[in-house]
Amino acid sequence: MSSAPATSGLSNTxxxxxxxxxxxxxxxxxxxxxxxxxxIMWLDQRGGWLDTVRFTLQAVAYPLQMALASPAAAWxxxxxxxxxxxxxxxxxxxxRERLREFELLAMRRADLERENFELxxxxxxxxxxxxxxxxxxxxxxxxxxxxQRYTVDRxxxxxxxxxxxxxxxxxxxxxxxRVGPWSTEVILLADPEHAVPVQxxxxxxxxxxxxxGRDSELSLPFLPLQSDIREGDLLVTSGLGKTLPxxxxxxxxxxxxxxxxxPLAQVTATVTAKVxxxxxxxxxxxxxAHPAAPPTVxxxxxxxAAAATPP
Amino acid sequence: xxxxxxxxxxxLTTLAAFVLQVLPLPFWLAAVRPPLAVIAVIFWxxxxxxxxxITLGFVTGLALDVYRGSxxxxxxxxxxxxxxxxxxxxxLVRNKPLFEQTVFAAALLFASEAVSWAIDGWTGHAAGGWxxxxxxxxxxxxxxxxxxxxxxxxxxxx
Numbered sequence: 001m002s003s004a005p006a007t008s009g010l011s012n013t014x015x016x017x018x019x020x021x022x023x024x025x026x027x028x029x030x031x032x033x034x035x036x037x038x039x040i041m042w043l044d045q046r047g048g049w050l051d052t053v054r055f056t057l058q059a060v061a062y063p064l065q066m067a068l069a070s071p072a073a074a075w076x077x078x079x080x081x082x083x084x085x086x087x088x089x090x091x092x093x094x095x096r097e098r099l100r101e102f103e104l105l106a107m108r109r110a111d112l113e114r115e116n117f118e119l120x121x122x123x124x125x126x127x128x129x130x131x132x133x134x135x136x137x138x139x140x141x142x143x144x145x146x147x148q149r150y151t152v153d154r155x156x157x158x159x160x161x162x163x164x165x166x167x168x169x170x171x172x173x174x175x176x177x178r179v180g181p182w183s184t185e186v187i188l189l190a191d192p193e194h195a196v197p198v199q200x201x202x203x204x205x206x207x208x209x210x211x212x213g214r215d216s217e218l219s220l221p222f223l224p225l226q227s228d229i230r231e232g233d234l235l236v237t238s239g240l241g242k243t244l245p246x247x248x249x250x251x252x253x254x255x256x257x258x259x260x261x262x263p264l265a266q267v268t269a270t271v272t273a274k275v276x277x278x279x280x281x282x283x284x285x286x287x288x289a290h291p292a293a294p295p296t297v298x299x300x301x302x303x304x305a306a307a308a309t310p311p
Numbered sequence: 312x313x314x315x316x317x318x319x320x321x322x323l324t325t326l327a328a329f330v331l332q333v334l335p336l337p338f339w340l341a342a343v344r345p346p347l348a349v350i351a352v353i354f355w356x357x358x359x360x361x362x363x364x365i366t367l368g369f370v371t372g373l374a375l376d377v378y379r380g381s382x383x384x385x386x387x388x389x390x391x392x393x394x395x396x397x398x399x400x401x402x403l404v405r406n407k408p409l410f411e412q413t414v415f416a417a418a419l420l421f422a423s424e425a426v427s428w429a430i431d432g433w434t435g436h437a438a439g440g441w442x443x444x445x446x447x448x449x450x451x452x453x454x455x456x457x458x459x460x461x462x463x464x465x466x467x468x469x
């Protein structure tokens with residue numbers, strides 16, 4: 001049985017098959033395309049020479065992303081519009097109560113902040129470490145074992161930069177990974193390539209939380225057997241790693257297993273931010289004058305295995 | 312003129328398969344979603360190896376790379392390889408019984424994922440566990456469903 005390149009020599013066969021023109025043999029074409037693939041792969045891995053190409057292509061992909069996100073957006077809009085009056089009233093009441101709670105807390109907060117800075121011997125109270133934020137809508141979600149990513153509808157035209165912190169109402173969501181003109185790919189905490197330096201809020205012990213690729217699940221693989229950690233402990237950012245200030249909620253410990261076979265405890269945690277339900281996130285900007293602000297925004301391309309060392 | 316209608320059908324179905332492959336889905340549905348764009352590319356490479364050709368595989372792969380944010384050229388290489396094998400073997404495979412065709416398609420799907428997996432590993436990305444291969448099995452099981460479509464395409468070209 002002859003294959004494609006062998007028949008290209010027989011013009012009779014070629015004509016009977018409705019072929020508009022003779023082409024290069026398949027083997028040669030494959031060789032050329034494979035060479036192109038390998039060289040763009042190499043260029044992409046080395047020094048990011050293809051960043052501008054990616055930037056452009058991300059802009060091209062944006063309309064398709066918006067179109068694919070529109071059914072979900074339409075569904076949300078319809079549901080909101082048809083929600084019962086009583087439900088809205090209930091929600092309104094709950095939100096009002098929450099607002100009152102926050103107002104009471106905020107009253108004391110200004111005073112505490114001043115006191116805190118006095119205790120730390122600083123001349124004057126600096127402004128809050130996060131001085132600006134921008135709300136973004138999630139337009140695409142990719143959650144699988146290899147990637148836990150969001151695409152949101154803000155990009156460089158809104159001033160987003162690589163490595164920027166992304167939060168939601170309940171806590172840290174992730175960081176800006178690839179920024180296009182109108183859209184940004186956000187790497188979530190649970191992405192298997194993401195690592196975040198954390199601190200156990202109760203004891204102050206510092207460690208690293210790695211993403212697992214499972215929905216909203218983190219693992220803390222570098223804690224010794226005898227370390228003081230239990231279910232329900234809150235994890236907050238430790239401020240190490242130069243990308244995030246300390247104190248943002250990351251997750252809560254969901255399981256602690258200690259067996260004699262390993263010198264390390266096997267700890268898993270659940271991300272605090274409701275990553276599977278939130279449709280709205282926010283980008284943060286930090287006040288560079290604040291002592292707790294990260295010095296510079298570092299790129300986050302280093303693989304987690306290299307970035308994380310046992311405490 | 313037959314070629315031009317075939318070409319438009321090829322482009323439209325591949326585009327539709329691509330959209331279905333990248334459409335955001337809940338976690339567990341996405342975990343078993345077959346690689347529809349790859350299946351469409353294999354299908355057209357077996358039916359009309361000279362219309363799409365390796366260019367079809369390369370362009371579809373590049374589109375997947377852009378959309379997925381994977382290493383640039385990763386899927387392009389995988390799909391170019393798959394189309395090359397399909398184009399070389401299309402006369403043999405088209406005359407085989409459905410079961411053998413399915414085995415061939417499964418092998419191609421596996422090959423494309425294996426290339427992606429190796430590149431993920433070599434470039435220091437997460438390579439994933441057994442769940443990565445789940446869509447391949449689902450896709451292989453779906454292949455017999457293309458038989459009817461394949462028959463109509465062959466009739467149209469006769």
